[in-house]
Amino acid sequence: QTVCYVTAADAHAYVTPANEAIDGRAAELGLEILSLSQNFDVQTGIEQMSTCIARGVDGIILWPLDPQAYIPGLARAQAADIPTILINSPMNEEADQFIVSFTGPDVYEEGEMAADSLNDAMGGAGSIVIIAGQAGNGTTIGRVGGFVDRLAEIGSGIEVLDTVNADFDQQKALVASRDLITRFGDEITGVYANDDTMARGFIDAWLEAKPDTPMPPIVGINGQKDAFESIRSGEMYSTIVQSPIEDGLLAINTMAEILAGNEVEARLPIPLTVVTSENVDMVEPAF
Amino acid sequence: MEFLIFLQKYRVGIVLGLTLAISAVWVPGFVSLTTFSLGFDRGSTVGLVAIGLTVLLIAGKIDLSVGSVFALSGIVAIMLQPALGLWPAAVVGVLAGAACGAFNGLLSVVFKVNSLVATLATMLIFRSIAHWLTDSQPMAGTDIMFSVRLAQIYFDLFTLRSALFLFSILLLHIWLSRTVSGRNLFAVGSNPVAAEASGISADRIAFLGFVFASAMAGVAGVLQSLAANTGSPVFGSEMTVAVIAAVVVGGTRIEGGRGSALGTLGGVLTIAALTTAMEFQSVPAYVQRVVAGLILILLVLFDRTVPTNRRTNSAVTAAE
């Protein structure tokens, strides 16, 4: 049986290991994977959905980069009796009727966890910048929304100086951080990055601009190796381990269940762990 | 030699035929109505924009801003839905596209800014406006079920969009080959001095060319936004290159004066077929790009190096 996998990108710190996990597991399960990369372009993804349907595959795993735009494609897939699940990023509720399941992290919860962690680090007061992922991406919306809501909920005294989009991209984060550091300088007493690659970008910008000033506490997401090292060295405060491998495995395993005719849950989360200097040596980095 | 000239003349058709033939043999499940209808549908977004760009390139100008106009028109069409209703909002979206074209025309024709530079600037400007209007967040429309209907396939062959594309190509073909204004377009792109001397206003035609190109990008953008029920500031950011490639593969010359509707159809279908076939085979995106790039370069190379017995006496300068 063939499964179409419309992934976010070929080359990305988080997405690539997820892709590899899916390919590897699919081989074990005897599933053929038709892997299509959107290269972070929604338009491309929408067109690739058509290819999947035309190809008459047995199932589709979609990594949505937009909460709405794929809905007609999902509807088409449903009309063609092709079961579709979403991986990693959520879509709006309207999409629910067209999909069998959404596997992946609870991104809203990640936002909340990040808020708690940063609030701890900053003692409940200070001013921060948020380096967000792609504008309009479901993950970005969830991670920023959960974060901001949680700060309000716990009555934190943390003020958000600015939120910028850096598209889950280290280099864009570097450029954006330079601007933020230029603009706010020492006013920045904390940083929330929507993932660790972007946290890395901020760290580099800070080291470049203020090599002699201590780094403000930074919270990231993903739990990748170099984030662990940064936590050890004190450059980062915490990260949230969200394993791309588990992300990928859950999706492909769920698809296998569906293809075998079994019922699956409409929402299947992957585990999340907050890592700080306290537990950094007890947890395995995600990748 | 005769043979080469034959190849040269029908190169788009030949390349399309080869693509289809090879795909049919090597790609299992490729030959089917569904593949055809969906491949066509996929080509039609790029295709509608390509129609506009074909006209503009024939007139000897270029427009890099079509991708931004694509996004902006779609946003306008979605944004105004609550206020105006779906169809009127769509019309205003297309008009917004045309207005962008008028601005391009103003820069290029009135202020004499080279079209490459002018539309590079407006590419940034229109994209900024798109971000500004949406606050950089994609914006949802009012009726998702309409989008689902729009994506429907009729008679196992057409979606609304692909039917519109095909119809537009037909109109373009008639316009370019049969009408006076169509022929004047070629004259302006090929030798503006001779065209002026024959009483044709080259400036007016170039201006209208910009308006048309942007209006077509507007049509494509509005349709895309309706189909996705989303107006997004990031839509169309990868589009311009794909469109230029399709048009040039279709035999339209970037220096102006030569091109055809059927060529553009061929170019769009070739690229759609190629992409679909390679995706069927799970060929990685970067390999797909190598193949597409090679076809582009080889066709243009072929165009340059196979001499028809032409002896051009009027120097036609590059791009503008």
Next chain:
Amino acid sequence: MTAAVCALRMTGITKTFPGVKALSDVNFSVDYGRVHAIVGENGAGKSTLMKILGGVHLPTSGTTEINGVEVRLRKPADAQRHGVRMVHQEVNLVPDLTVAENIYLGRMPRRSMFVDKAAMVRDTAAVLTEIGASIDPAARVGDLTISQQQLVEIAKAYSADPRIIVLDEPTSSLSDHETAALLRILRRMKDAGIAIIYISHRLKEVLEIADDVTILRDGAMIETRPADGITPAKMIQLMVGRDVTNIFPKIASTIGAPVLRATGLGDGATFHDISFEVRAGEILGLTGLVGAGRTEVARAIFGLAPLPFGTLEIGGTEVRIASPAAAIRAGIAYVPEDRKGDGIIPEMVVRENVSLPVLQGMSRLGRISMKADRALARRYARELSIMPSDPERKVSLLSGGNQQKAVIAKWLSANPAVLILDEPTRGVDVGAKAEIHRIIGELVAGGMAVVMISSEMPEVMGVCDRVIVMRDGRASPPIDRADLTEELIMAHATGEDTVDLIA
């Protein structure tokens, strides 16, 4: 047959270009149903007068009346509206359109919004047959030869039902057969009452077709008279009208050994079997009518165009020249005829233009020695008295004549053994002309060998030691200075019988 009103009356037309007075106070009129020829040397102002009529140029002063009414012709469309159609000296067609579309450009027959292609092709075929051209109406114009394109231009003008038609050297690239057909159609047009203005250097043709002849010289109208009873010799005398040797003083020089010897040169298309030699201290003239192939020969020798046939020797050793750089190394320099197109780099200052061919030589490790660069420019600005003498001026701001001097300076800087000058005085005024001739004279006096291509008879007569005349890509044997007469050159250039001409 004289109509009640003149088709055209141009009164007191003066036209100045920057640095050149192309026309001064010209009066010119044409009647319906007559062929009116304009003759004159190159640069006499014929084309300029016609471009004013065609709405291409505005006159500096003077009035134009068409059909008895004064008109202002600001653009080609204005002239066309008044029934004036032009066949310009330079072909100006749209290469990517078909013959039929070119002929009907701007006025295609329509059925509602569509081009009535059938009608257009039918009419085109009819027009082409009428003027005796066998060209496919559906052919792409860019695929035609120059002479076919010329015929398309003629058909285009003719098919527009003009009241006044202007043909500016329409036959310069036509074969005898095509020319004869054209003259037939002109007679028919004349009988239909059209006013025809006909410009040609082929005097026999002029006499065959014209009713009236106007002679222009140096931008002034010399005389209009009926064609009856005028002879070619008389026409030439009126055209030249001055003592040639006085205007172009020849500087004495001693002629030495052959420097460049060309044997059997041919490019397989525009010129064939060209042989000549040019000696140190000598000016070899290369003349002929426009389009005879002289420029092609020069470009091929200089490595700008392929030279598949023949051999070149410099100072007795055979050289192969594949590029201008090779030509410079061999000691050949070439001042091109199209100053704007091939001569100057407009955005550069005079200094930068002048040193272009020798830059490498004045550089060390790639770095240009500014000292050498400046010195070179100053030296030539002085020697050629380029005005203004500041070498840091943008060359595009100089007058035509001074631009030409800058281009010549550029080639002198390469210190060539042979200098080929293509129309070195085209488009420059009389003063600058004399200067350029002086410079050339001094160069040969210094031992350089010069080949000068020129269409201007007086210039050729005045300056050259020997002359070869080209016609249709072939060269006459050299004529020594002692034997030179304008009639002889004309005879070679037009291929007409000398006896006929003198008679």
Next chain:
Amino acid sequence: MLVYGTLSSPVFLTTGNFVNVFTSMAIVGIVVVGMTFVLVVGGLADLSVPATIACGAILSLALQPAIGPVPAFLVAVALAGGCGLISGLLVGYIGINPIIATLGVGTIVLGIVESLVGGVIVYGTDPATAELVKSRVFGIPVVVLIFAAIACVGHFILSHTYLGRWTFATGGNYSAAEASAVPVRAIKAGAFVMTGLCAGLSGGLLGLTLQSARPLIGTGYEFSAITAVVVGGVSIMGGAGSIPRAIAALIFVQFLTNIMVLQGVRTPVQGFVLGLLIAVAVALDVALRRRSVA
């Protein structure tokens, strides 16, 4: 503008801010040097820059384990130059429109480089190299020094050598330059090689700085570079321009952006201002030129 910056923001006139502006300018600045050659020679624009940057970045990291950091860097830059050579041959010798040629070559080269590394993101294996490019000499970041050196070399070539003079001549009047024994084809091709090398160098430095490289790493640099060059008054029709002017325009654009950042102007508006700046600068340039001719 500098005055405005100083008055409006206390941060503006700090060394820290200046160092930042120059650091973020350095990478695109190196590309600007090459792109100036392309525009001056009449080559319209080199759109393969994103691909050549990626080539430099990806290969200088990917080849590190195999051949060591320095050779990897050199090979990456050389291959980027080779990519420029292919564009140059197509444009200069075959006469293909530069837009098409560079788009096509860029697509192909990027695809090949990606295939070589299996299409995934590439990480650095030698952190010392990152330290090196991020280090400072007399307080000036090394990348800024490299940029300054490249700019000087570029300016020297364009304005003081015969190759530069030939570049102007070729762009100013192709057939006149050809008739003046300038090797026009080679000069035209050379401008693209130059840009390939510059972009490769930029990409290599970028890769070493980030210690990771993705295929899309160079996206947008071509337009930033063209922007600086045309705002600097280099005509896209060729034949005029200078590297100091292009760099002055780049600095202008960077400080303009910097001031906008300091003022909290949102990113979309920055794009708007930049677009308008290009349009107005070029329109003015055209108008002034026409007046001086008339």
